[in-house]
Amino acid sequence: MSGAFCPWCGTRDxxxxxxxxxEAPRHCDGCGRRLRVTVHxxxxxxxxRRCGTVSTSAEAREAVRLPEGG
Amino acid sequence: xxxxxxxxxxxxxxxxxxxxxxxxxxxxxxxxADELRALAALDDEQVPALTALAHAVRLxxxxxxxxxxxxLSVKTGGCPEDCHFCSQSARFSETLxxxxxxxxxxxxxxxxxxxxxxxxxxxxxxAIRGPDERTLQxxxxxxPLIEAETGLNVAVSAxxxxxxxxxRLADGGVHRYNHNLETARSFFPQIATTHTWDERYExxxxxxxxxxxxxxxxxxxxxxxxxxxxxxxxxxQSLDPTEVPLNFLNPRPxxxxxxxxxxxxxxxxxxxxLFRLALxxxxxxxxxxxxxxxxxxxxxxxxxxxxxxxxxNYLTTLGRSPDEDLRMLDDLQMPIGALSGVI
Ligand code: SF4
Ligand SMILES: [Zn+2]
Ligand SMILES: [Zn+2]
Numbered sequence: 001m002s003g004a005f006c007p008w009c010g011t012r013d014x015x016x017x018x019x020x021x022x023e024a025p026r027h028c029d030g031c032g033r034r035l036r037v038t039v040h041x042x043x044x045x046x047x048x049r050r051c052g053t054v055s056t057s058a059e060a061r062e063a064v065r066l067p068e069g070g
Numbered sequence: 071x072x073x074x075x076x077x078x079x080x081x082x083x084x085x086x087x088x089x090x091x092x093x094x095x096x097x098x099x100x101x102x103a104d105e106l107r108a109l110a111a112l113d114d115e116q117v118p119a120l121t122a123l124a125h126a127v128r129l130x131x132x133x134x135x136x137x138x139x140x141x142l143s144v145k146t147g148g149c150p151e152d153c154h155f156c157s158q159s160a161r162f163s164e165t166l167x168x169x170x171x172x173x174x175x176x177x178x179x180x181x182x183x184x185x186x187x188x189x190x191x192x193x194x195x196x197a198i199r200g201p202d203e204r205t206l207q208x209x210x211x212x213x214p215l216i217e218a219e220t221g222l223n224v225a226v227s228a229x230x231x232x233x234x235x236x237x238r239l240a241d242g243g244v245h246r247y248n249h250n251l252e253t254a255r256s257f258f259p260q261i262a263t264t265h266t267w268d269e270r271y272e273x274x275x276x277x278x279x280x281x282x283x284x285x286x287x288x289x290x291x292x293x294x295x296x297x298x299x300x301x302x303x304x305x306x307q308s309l310d311p312t313e314v315p316l317n318f319l320n321p322r323p324x325x326x327x328x329x330x331x332x333x334x335x336x337x338x339x340x341x342x343x344l345f346r347l348a349l350x351x352x353x354x355x356x357x358x359x360x361x362x363x364x365x366x367x368x369x370x371x372x373x374x375x376x377x378x379x380x381x382x383n384y385l386t387t388l389g390r391s392p393d394e395d396l397r398m399l400d401d402l403q404m405p406i407g408a409l410s411g412v413i
Contacts, residue, residue, distance in 0.1 A: 022320075022361055022388040036169050040180040041140040041187070041382035042392065049167075 005032035025060075028053065083116045087123055094127045094350050100307055106300050106348055110340070117340050121374035124343035128375050131350040136399055137378040137409040139191035139225075139355065140184025143385035144172045145205070149197040151229075153252070153262045155292055157322040157386055158197035161264075164324030166386060171196075171205070177212055178219050185220040187381050187392040190408035192216060193225035193248060193285075195385055199265065200230040210242035217243065223408065225285060230269050236276040246283035246312065249273045254301035257294045274309050283312035283410065287357060290341055291319035291333040299341065303348035312410065313378070314352045316345055318359030320387060332359065335367040339374050346375025353377060353409045358384045369398050378409065 006014030010027030024037050028048035035046040043057035086108045093099050101109075112120055143158075148168025152161045159165055172180075177194065184192045194209065201209065205228065213224045226239060227248035239247060251270055252258070258267035277284045286309055288302055306314060318338055321328045333341075338360075346354055355378035356371060364371060368390075379399075381392040399406060 022390075024388060034164075034167050036167055037386065038143075038146070038169065038172070038176070039383045039386055039388065040142060040176075041183045043183075044383065044388065 005029050010034065024057070025055070080116075083112050083119065086112065087116075087119055090347055091123055091126070094347065095130050100350070101348055103300055103304050106303055106344060107296075109347060110296050110300060110344055112340075114336055114340075117336055117343070120347075121339055121343045121370065124346040124375035125373045127350050128346050128354075128377055132353075132377050132409065134404050135377070135407040135409055136372070136404045137191060137353055137355070138187060138189040138381050138395075138406055139193060139378065140180070140187060140189050140382055141193045141195055141380055141385060142172075142177065142180040142184075143197065144177055144194045145169070145196040145198060146386065147197055149199070151199050151262060151264045154326040155252075155261065155289060155319055155322065156197075157325055159325070162324050162326065165322075171208060174212065174215065178215060181216045181220045181222060183382070185222055188396065188406050189381060190223055190406075191225055191246070192220065192222040193227055193246075195227040195248070196229065197385075198229045200232075201228045201235060206235055206238060209244075210238060213243045227285075229273075230265065231273050231276055233276055233279075236273075236280045236282070240280040240282045244282055246285050247277040248285040248287070248313075248315070249277065250287040250289065250315070250317075251302065251305060251309075252287070252289045253292060253294050254298040255305060256301060257292075257298040261292060271305075271309070274311070278309070284309065285313040285315060286311040287313075287315035287317060287355075288345070289317040289319060290338070291330060291359070291363070292327055293330060299344070303345065306349060311349075312353060313355060314345060314349055315355040315357035315380070316342060316376070317357045318363040320359040320362050332363045335364050338363050339367060339370055342371050342374045342376055355380060358387065361390050369402065372398065372402055372404065 006017050007025035007027050007029050008017040010032040024044040030051045033050050038045045045056045047054050146169045147158050147166035148160045149158045152159050157165045181192050216224050223245045225246040226244045255267045274286050318333050321330045354376050356376050357380050381395050383389050
């Protein structure tokens, strides 16, 4: 999640939002559009209907883990 | 303050708690509105005593077992109704975009995830006013597939039902149907205008009439008063549900209730206890909003009357990890199992 749009409020270069607890991303970081979110018991998946990008909770966990793990 | 001034309320509190204990444990009768009102008015310092009584009542009426459930939104967003707390209503700006009914494979995968947590119950939830024919058929076709794949009991939450639809869901093997009252009849017009509380109540009666277990929940923290909550407890007593999922408002961006603050943890614990004392034999389930409301108090809810959990994520928001809940139950030495109509 390193695109130009804020995944929480959808504005470009927001910088203000902190990641809310217990939320999947709401907006596409590539275009700011509201994402279609599927939440299942142990994860989530988002899809942008404009960009076609799909992201998942497993990828998000990995992205958080990798810098720490080196 | 004199000693007399400080001890007197405690003495009063003790007698109210004692009267409730006699009613619920010795006489095994339900508390009435006045008794609940008196308990609701206890000082904050008395909340631990109130929760201790609620825990004793839960053990006496239901035993130590905790029921675990997973839920899945199989049809998300785009709902025509206007429940002011709900991010799935199409009537508010910034709420969730509508998504189609999930594929069978996606539903089965979610059911398997649920079974892997040790759950006994899986509920398919739809953001709709009520099911159309196609939706009803889809739901009925999924029930045996989920049962065969996972062995889970299958519950459904698909809004307002007709008599015929309730009968077909019951015949199709739906073991429990969820339809929440959410709040008291007298407060409901401030929460939704596109359907009435009476329509909700009527569906709850249909569920019971057709032999499904009724799961009928509440949502606290929408601006309702103590009196509204006591009213709701009486209305739930009259419905006599098998399960009451207890939700705490998680104010959603874009909804009319986004301006509300979550309940304070101590208030949430007080009302968990009061729900148990009003509904001694129900499966009282921790549902949405518990993480943001109770934070580190979550284990205390388990000794304040709760005897069931939704594990993992909710419909559109996330929960804490199932591992944390399972560890909590293990630490509390509460066994996991299915509960059904414990009264
Ligand atoms: S009927 Fe259900 S999904 Fe629709 S707005 Fe009300 S709570 Fe949300
Ligand atoms: Zn932002
Ligand atoms: Zn996009």
